[in-house]
Amino acid sequence: MSSHGSLIAHLDMDAFYASVELLRYPELRGQPVVIGGGSDAAPIVQPDGTRVYKRLRDYVGRGVVTTSTYEARALGVFSAMGIMKAARLAPDAVLLPTDFTAYRHYSGLFKSAVATIAPEIENRGIDEIYIDLNAYKDDAQGIARRIKQAVHEATGLSCSIGLAPNKLLAKICSDLEKPNGLTILTAAEIPTRIWPLSVKKINGIGPKAAAKLATLNIHTIAELAACDAGVLQENFGRSYSAWLMRVAQGIDERQIVTYSEPKSVSRETTFERDLHARQDRAELSALFTHLCERVAGDLVRKNVVGRTVGIKLRYTDFSIVTRDSTLEWPTDDPIAIRQAAGECLRRVPLDRRFRLLGVRIGSLSPKDATAMRPAEQQRLFES
The missing domain is CATH 3.30.70.270 (Reverse transcriptase/Diguanylate cyclase domain)
Structure with missing residues (x-):
């Protein structure tokens, strides 16, 4: 190597987000807890100081699970899942709002x-x-x-x-x-401890790629390592198949990068099943908004704003399409990012199913007064 x-x-x-919440609500330890609700999911404090928690069974909306405790995961509830679907799997689980701060x-x-x-x-x-x-x-x-x-x-x-x-x-x-x-x-x-594992353990092999590998009777990393290169290329294309062959052997030449100026921020998700823009509109809308909110949260954490918003779709045949849009002013506002990303989405073919959706924002700059809109600068001077 x-x-x-x-x-x-x-x-x-x-279980980072959930574990932080358990510091705040230690009485929930050992229970299935889902993070992903809005502010209305906050617990209600009773006069005696006890808390009444919202339960998934009472949720109505299009929200998406941000994360969950291990007890909730044991019931099948994972991140990026629609909360309504999670409610069917774990109706008695506690629902809490996200607190990115x-x-x-x-x-x-x-x-x-x-x-x-x-x-x-x-x-x-x-x-x-x-x-x-x-x-x-x-x-x-x-x-x-x-x-x-x-x-x-x-x-x-x-x-x-x-x-x-x-x-x-x-x-x-x-x-x-x-x-x-x-x-x-x-x-x-590697042969004794890594090869027996499922191919799903490799970061970069999502649910759809794993399912496609399964049709080739490839379930473990060992089976992937032993697969004929031509078979992989025929099914996954030259670039991805070459990567599959390398990672199956435990090869990774990437070095530790201790510092770099961020050039862009992106978030993407591979669906549990192929989705269609019209037939699965509600589910896609919630996922799309969730991605934009996560991108905005990353911008805030990095103390930067961006101007170029883009989207990425991967169709069921693994072909990829991207679209970009440049804003008049840099932003880290999730609503502005969602609006610009939505405009990009309307410029791509949506007549067939796709397996991955991503949101990206580039042309980053430090978040300071020079990056704000003139109106925002004026408010600062007036305050």
């Missing part, structure tokens, strides 16, 4: 705690990071345990860490012993 001798850690916070706060706490021990960090989102541990090879397990303890002391939350020769394997490992796991993998252990 080209990454032989390297040591990379992937740290993933355990709190999640960003705890995100900053855990990342700062890690940086005091191992500062070479690649930020991969609000709840996960890669860590370069090449300087700590002599005591990798000890360092990982120190990091886990530091995260818990700083936040009260648990995390799972995977240690491996590269990013691909580290990310797989961090998910193997959740929650509060620590998994260490060497390159020599």
Whole structure:
């Protein structure tokens, strides 16, 4: 492997949003809890100080699950699922509103705690990071345990860490012993510990790709590694099939990137089933709005605004179409992003089903007075 001798850690916070909420509502520990409601999903405080929580069975709307506790996941409720569908699976689950301000706060706490021990960090989102541990090879397990303890002391939350020769394997490992796991993998252990796993464990193989692989009788990473290259190319195209062959062998040449100026922010989701713009309009509308809100949240977290809004669709035949639109003024407003993304969506063919939808915003700039609309600047001077 080209990454032989390297040591990379992937740290993933355990059910992050839900765990933050459990700090606020500890009486809900051990119960199925779903995060994703609006402000009306906030619990009602009784005169005696007790709380009355909203339940999924009472929800009516088009919202989407942001995340869920492990107890809710055991009932089949996962992120990006429509809340109405989740209610059918877990009607007695508690529904709570999202609070991205709190999640960003705890995100900053855990990342700062890690940086005091191992500062070479690649930020991969609000709840996960890669860590370069090449300087700590002599005591990798000890360092990982120190990091886990530091995260818990700083936040009260648990995390799972995977240690491996590269990013691909580290990310797989961090998910193997959740929650509060620590998994260490060497390159020599790939055949015995990685190959028996489902292909779904590889980040980048979504539900539809896994289903298509299943039609080729490929269910495990070992079966993918043994598959004929020509068969993969015939079914997935040259680029994606080449990537499948590499990752099945545990090959990943990506390096830790400790800092980069953000050029764009994007969010995308692969559907549980192929959707049609007209026949599944309500479900798609909720998912689309959710993606725009998450993009806006990322912009706020990075303290940037953007001007170029784009969308991405992947049809059932894996063909991809994109469209962009440039705003007059930079923004981080989810409503403005949703409106511009909707205009882009109207410029693509919607007469056939598609499997993936993504929203992107580029042309980023720091969020300061110069990036605001003149009217906003005027309000600042008037205040």
